[in-house]
Amino acid sequence: MALYLPPTEDLGKSEIHNSNWTRLLSKYKGVDHDPKWVYMYVNDFDGHPLATVIYDRFPKAMVHLLVIPVNIDVSRPDQFRRRHLPLLKQVHTIAKQIARTISIKLDIPMPIMGYHAIPSMADIHLHIISTDFDSPFLKRAEHYKSFTDPDYFLSPEKIESNLINYDFVHIISSDALKRQLKYDPLMCLNCGEEFTSLKDLKMHLGMHN
Ligand code: AMP
Ligand code: ZN
Numbered sequence: 001m002a003l004y005l006p007p008t009e010d011l012g013k014s015e016i017h018n019s020n021w022t023r024l025l026s027k028y029k030g031v032d033h034d035p036k037w038v039y040m041y042v043n044d045f046d047g048h049p050l051a052t053v054i055y056d057r058f059p060k061a062m063v064h065l066l067v068i069p070v071n072i073d074v075s076r077p078d079q080f081r082r083r084h085l086p087l088l089k090q091v092h093t094i095a096k097q098i099a100r101t102i103s104i105k106l107d108i109p110m111p112i113m114g115y116h117a118i119p120s121m122a123d124i125h126l127h128i129i130s131t132d133f134d135s136p137f138l139k140r141a142e143h144y145k146s147f148t149d150p151d152y153f154l155s156p157e158k159i160e161s162n163l164i165n166y167d168f169v170h171i172i173s174s175d176a177l178k179r180q181l182k183y184d185p186l187m188c189l190n191c192g193e194e195f196t197s198l199k200d201l202k203m204h205l206g207m208h209n
Contacts (some may be wrong), residue, residue, distance in 0.1 A: 001101045003061060006055040007036045013057075025123040028052040032186040039065055051091050053098065056127075060138040060147065063102055063111050063130035067095050068123055075122040080166045085160065090192045091126065092112055092156035099128050105206060108132070108209060112189075114147060114153035117171045120158050126156065131189060132209040133202060141198050142171055142181045150191045 002137040006191040015024060029035040029052065037054045049070045052206075057159040069091050074080060075150070092113075099111040111130045120123070129147055138144060147153050151172050162169045185194045186201050195201040 001098065002040050004039070004102055004106060005056045007061065008096065010036075011055075011057060013032075022120065022122040023133045025054075025066070025068055025121050025125060028068050029074070029123065040098070042067075042091075044090055050052055050087070051094065053128075058137040060135050060143055061111075063106070063108070064135070065098065065130070067091060067098075067126040067128065069164040072124060074114075074124040076119055076124070077117060077159065077169045078171050079124075080159060080163060080169050082163045085163050088156070088159060088163075092160065095126055095128055095156065100187065102128075102130075112147065112153075114155050115159065117152045117177055118174055127153075130209075131198070132203070133205055138202075141186050144186065144198060145181045145184060147174070148187070149177075149180055149184065151180060161180055 011088065014024060015021075017100060028038070028110070038052060039050065039055055040053040042051045042053060050066050051069045053065050053067050056066055070096070072087060074084065095113050096139060101196065102108070103110045110132050111121070111128050112127060113128050115126055127147070132143055133147070151156075154169065154171070159169055186198065187194050188208070190202055190205075193204065195204065
């Protein structure tokens, strides 16, 4: 499996923006993209392209990858249906293998995985992110909570069990989610201690990693 080597010189730099910036992940479903952003191309059991795993351009932690399934026309988790399960199971299995490998190779706690309930980018993608949240791009408390609130950061297990049981993913209202990200306490995901500032939380997280 690939080494974790993001192209540091261009991290955080926006691409030339057109009005369609929400579709900037689409190119990783095809061949017309800069391979330096690609961590890994993944094929399915039959050797067909399954997913492209890329380095997040604005990483919110030391390790931050996006797993982009290529053969799916879904932009938000509420559009997943039971028919997507076989593909999603393969994607989740490979994502877990990637997280485990990175954890061992970099000697860090197991990175966490999830889909944002209300994504900003229009091609569905699974985040793989380490739990240090040690990044200058993690600027706001809401950023942190978007990876630690289980209603907002939907785990692969939750997606799969919801699809098996209900044929859709149960997501609470966007108003309630926005309220939670704004007003819920900033809590360490390791020990539950609460913090009033992101700076203090980040310092505390350093002790767990
Ligand atoms: P979300 O849609 O909220 O699940 O997250 C979108 C993710 O894509 C964020 O973590 C961004 O930092 C990241 N991102 C935004 N633009 C790009 C880009 N052009 N290439 C790679 N990652 C990006
Ligand atoms: Zn803690």
